[in-house]
Amino acid sequence: MNAEIIAIGTELLMGELVDTNSAFLATELGKLGIRVGWMSKVGDDLDRLAETIERSWSRSDITITSGGLGPTSDDLTRESIAVVMGETMEVQPDLLEHLESIFAGRGAPMPATNIKQATLIPSAETVPNTMGTAPGWWVEREGRVIIAMPGPPREVQQMWSGEVAARLRAMVPDVTIVTRTLKTFGISEGGLDEMLSPLFGPENPSLGIYAKPDGIHLRAIATSPTEQEARALIEPVEAHIRNIVGDSIWGVDDETPESQVVSLLMERGLTLASMESLTAGLLAGRLADATSGDRVLKGSLVVLDSGQLEDQGVDGEALRMHGPISAEAAEAMASAARDRFGADVGVGVTGVSDGATGSGNPPGTAYMGFAVGDRTFSSSGTYPTHPSRVRARAVTQVLLELARVLRASALQ
């Protein structure tokens, strides 16, 4: 079974947008054992779109498009599919009703142009879109499929996990794909590649290495008739990897640093508070965005003017003896945050995002303090990069260190 991915939108051809949907879809199709034969990008032009979709329909079992489902006159994916299939688009009353209810919810009248988002052709069913107004299309004929999805990556990802992946899995012959992702932090991609080089040769399981914002991910993909056999193929590889780089593996599969922290806190019935200078609220924001994050995080105090740290409850002696950018200051900030919000655990983050400050610390230095019960811990990191990247990296490391501290802590 082979697939073809078509990313649609003139802005892609103008380089205004880097297409990440195609790589996401290719990865996910791989997990289903579906090979991608072609990928293409095409602008918002009916003839070129129809030509591209026609070619894909003629040579690929599965065609997946992203983009061009918007309401405007240059959103032409539906029209192009209708041309290729030789069918006519018709407005579906139930879809129209749903669409109007979305706009009603926004307290705005629905522009007439949106009506085409409520259309189908006879061979098409809708794929629900819980994150936008444009439902997807699932077009199936003669055992072949065209799946049309919107452009925004989060809508593509939701549609994929919500329905598309399951429907495609049902179509592929009896082969089970099992993937296992090991997430590391602290070792470079090149370093891991060297340490694990013998493991990258084999085809089944195949091992891939990917640089991500939260570190380097190692993904093993095994294919077998049964899930059990596939898992049996992966186990020795995972064991081998853990033997070599076990200490730097912080999580697996869908785990994120914030999801780990939230579940550890909830298991232990603990609440969290933070004081942030370097990360300026991004730590609190990332925790709040995690599922149930707002149930464990009581609050955060963001202090960008270090002269105010003492007024905000940070131990003045620690600040005077070690300066506001130090491990001791981070620990004092952690204790102050915990006390101010009456939380069980406190976190403090200070550091230097750029060269601007007069402190003796190199740019990209982060100090993170943790207050658990009556004990405090601290840790540090250096990320010599752009200030906003420094903040993001620091947030990730704080979350990973906090998870480590919580696992180690006796508090239950």
Added chain:
Amino acid sequence: MNAEIIAIGTELLMGELVDTNSAFLATELGKLGIRVGWMSKVGDDLDRLAETIERSWSRSDITITSGGLGPTSDDLTRESIAVVMGETMEVQPDLLEHLESIFAGRGAPMPATNIKQATLIPSAETVPNTMGTAPGWWVEREGRVIIAMPGPPREVQQMWSGEVAARLRAMVPDVTIVTRTLKTFGISEGGLDEMLSPLFGPENPSLGIYAKPDGIHLRAIATSPTEQEARALIEPVEAHIRNIVGDSIWGVDDETPESQVVSLLMERGLTLASMESLTAGLLAGRLADATSGDRVLKGSLVVLDSGQLEDQGVDGEALRMHGPISAEAAEAMASAARDRFGADVGVGVTGVSDGATGSGNPPGTAYMGFAVGDRTFSSSGTYPTHPSRVRARAVTQVLLELARVLRASALQ
């Protein structure tokens, strides 16, 4: 003059690599006034490669490939071009000598497989590669060109700026491209499309509409022999747009909501402090990430447990009378934030990110309060979407409203 970009490599089809070369090349071609008609990705397969390059050769003046110039047996770009052109690859002694000297410099013997990196076909010249062993190919016949570049982005970028851009510029008639982006918030993409539909017809300037996290962007692109003429083409279109949707345009070109707020505060010599419940620190984080943001933002208090608002200095009467999720609470939070950090301007954000809360407000409701001098203002928004999207949208609206308040405020 139109161009087609082909990214080559099976790893691209497996989603293991996000192709950034194509977007880079498309942007650069645009600056030369060369329109990209198609982009495609194809694996390391001679037949598919030849088919794809053949199609491009037949319909595009300029074909640019990246990838497949390596030494291994699955690097087949040269071979495919030779097939399409019906010409034979021949080893060039001078290229071979150069290649061997590179390996000698590395103190390693040259693997035999690298010899093909020293080949050309009669219609091809080399494009020097100062960053790798693989020279590019410049193939020109019948006024059309195929340019073959390696895969690594830094090699592509060096070849582009080193030689390719100059040679292409010499081929295209004198054109200057001027773009103008108008950024709106508060009107849906469909609504704008409807209100401005007559403007989307013309080719020069062409008008594009793009949904972005900070609202809907309208981009006009004009092509002319001189920059002055190109600007003259855009001016009446911009004037027309401003007449119709002027109130919803908050910025142009590279401006962001946060960059506007920071520069307005700096112009007026004002500092800012915020208290965030709904946005959980993301407002502070986004301001801190903006250039000089940490110079105007003194701090932010993130309070996720509304029971703590009063302890954190928010007027208890406002909370009791109107509840913690209300315009009045947002204004009281703004005043409290300003006082606590001794700032000139205070901002407060409260709301409901999901259905979980017991308040009478629909999910996705945000209230934003502003305290400037001795006056307070408030505003609200509703975004019925995923909680993390609600926070992001709220941050954007807060920043846009704050910019409005600052422009209007008498404070200097």
